[in-house]
Amino acid sequence: QVQLVESGGGLVQAGGSLRLSCTASGLTFSEYAIAWFRQAPGKEREFVSGIGRSGFDTYYADAVKGRFTISRDNAKNTVYLQMNSLKPEDTAVFYCAANLGTHRRTVGDYDYWGQGTRVTVSS
Numbered sequence: 001q002v003q004l005v006e007s008g009g010g011l012v013q014a015g016g017s018l019r020l021s022c023t024a025s026g027l028t029f030s031e032y033a034i035a036w037f038r039q040a041p042g043k044e045r046e047f048v049s050g051i052g053r054s055g056f057d058t059y060y061a062d063a064v065k066g067r068f069t070i071s072r073d074n075a076k077n078t079v080y081l082q083m084n085s086l087k088p089e090d091t092a093v094f095y096c097a098a099n100l101g102t103h104r105r106t107v108g109d110y111d112y113w114g115q116g117t118r119v120t121v122s123s
Contacts, residue, residue: 003114004024004096004098004113005115006096006115007117009118009119012122013121014086014088014121014123017085019082022114023076029074029077030054032053033050033098033099033101034051035097035099035103036094037096037097038095045095046061048061048064050104051103057103059103087121088121088123090119091121093116093118093119094119095113097112098113099111
């Protein structure tokens with residue numbers, strides 16, 4: 001059974017930082033591209049950042065480019081999202097997702113999802 005478990009969310013003031021983690025089990029982690037999506041109240045789920053299977057290729061939404069950094073440790077089956085200079089508009093539930101093969105930016109292309117971790121940024 002495949003599981004993706006996110007952690008690291010919380011409440012932070014604007015300008016602060018958080019590091020999210022996504023740990024996977026039940027799959028051959030190195031065969032999957034991993035992405036972070038987020039969903040704010042009343043909005044659709046949107047792509048935030050993605051990373052290829054080896055970790056060399058990384059992708060970011062324009063809204064987070066320069067502030068967020070994605071990385072992965074295949075030995076630990078874990079992907080990280082370092083979020084700096086957080087803004088109130090980053091407030092959302094953040095989800096990690098796994099896609100067998102290459103990176104995608106569309107929700108429907110992902111095979112597995114975590115349960116989400118909430119990030120709240122106060123002004």
